Amino acid sequence: EADIYQTPRYLVIGTGKKITLECSQTMGHDKMYWYQQDPGMELHLIHYSYGVNSTEKGDLSSESTVSRIRTEHFPLTLESARPSHTSQYLCASSELGNRGKEKLFFGSGTQLSVL
Amino acid sequence: DAKTTQPNSMESNEEEPVHLPCNHSTISGTDYIHWYRQLPSQGPEYVIHGLTSNVNNRMASLAIAEDRKSSTLILHRATLRDAAVYYCILNTGNQFYFGTGTSLTVIP
Numbered sequence: 275e276a277d278i279y280q281t282p283r284y285l286v287i288g289t290g291k292k293i294t295l296e297c298s299q300t301m302g303h304d305k306m307y308w309y310q311q312d313p314g315m316e317l318h319l320i321h322y323s324y325g326v327n328s329t330e331k332g333d334l335s336s337e338s339t340v341s342r343i344r345t346e347h348f349p350l351t352l353e354s355a356r357p358s359h360t361s362q363y364l365c366a367s368s369e370l371g372n373r374g375k376e377k378l379f380f381g382s383g384t385q386l387s388v389l
Numbered sequence: 390d391a392k393t394t395q396p397n398s399m400e401s402n403e404e405e406p407v408h409l410p411c412n413h414s415t416i417s418g419t420d421y422i423h424w425y426r427q428l429p430s431q432g433p434e435y436v437i438h439g440l441t442s443n444v445n446n447r448m449a450s451l452a453i454a455e456d457r458k459s460s461t462l463i464l465h466r467a468t469l470r471d472a473a474v475y476y477c478i479l480n481t482g483n484q485f486y487f488g489t490g491t492s493l494t495v496i497p
Contacts, residue, residue, distance in 0.1 A: 307485075309487075315489065316476070316487045316488055316489045316490060317433070317476075317487040318487075319484055319485075322484070332484070333484070364432050364433075365432075366432070373419075373421060373480065373482055374421070374440065376421075376480065377423075377435045377438070378423075378425070378433070378435065378485060379435070380431075380432025380433050380434065381432050382430070382431055382432050383430075383431070383432050
């Protein structure tokens with residue numbers, strides 16, 4: 275059973291606001307990821323982390339930033355939200371180690387709408 | 390360019406087997422093939438994965454071509470709860486690369 279939580283589930287916000295999307299996992303996983311998904315489209319990796327104090331950018335260019343101060347917590351921040359940031363944001367985690375056993379566990383996502 | 394290609398949609402009758410195909414012609418020797426599915430308003434969930442050999446678990450079977458350039462997810466008896474978007478994914482070690490997915494409709 276996956277134990278990865280994202281808040282808020284839905285967020286409607288005005289242009290120019292600073293927002294932070296929260297993601298926490300209780301499985302002790304080292305790797306964490308943020309994906310962006312538009313309706314009917316594939317998931318695109320925007321950030322990932324191998325562990326505490328590790329953050330990397332994914333393939334999709336993003337104006338967001340992330341931090342990893344604690345193993346269980348991987349928040350994503352947008353300093354100034356714009357309508358182009360409207361999308362679903364999915365957080366995931368996996369255990370670092372044996373690639374043959376590596377699986378992703380996803381949260382339920384945050385649907386962000388910027389007006 | 391996407392690393393995996395899948396049909397946009399498929400239909401199946403309830404209680405019948407479903408074969409969901411995926412092409413990954415640029416796969417490298419160490420890439421793992423994963424399948425996940427996504428129900429509406431939820432994050433994707435793991436279904437099955439493999440490297441070279443066919444794999445079975447309680448949810449599905451994964452058939453991998455000998456040259457590894459394609460694979461097929463097999464649901465042995467489709468139920469209404471199997472209606473979802475199914476993603477074929479390559480795990481390269483650093484990243485999981487998602488395709489556009491196949492939307493499966495199960496007809497009662």
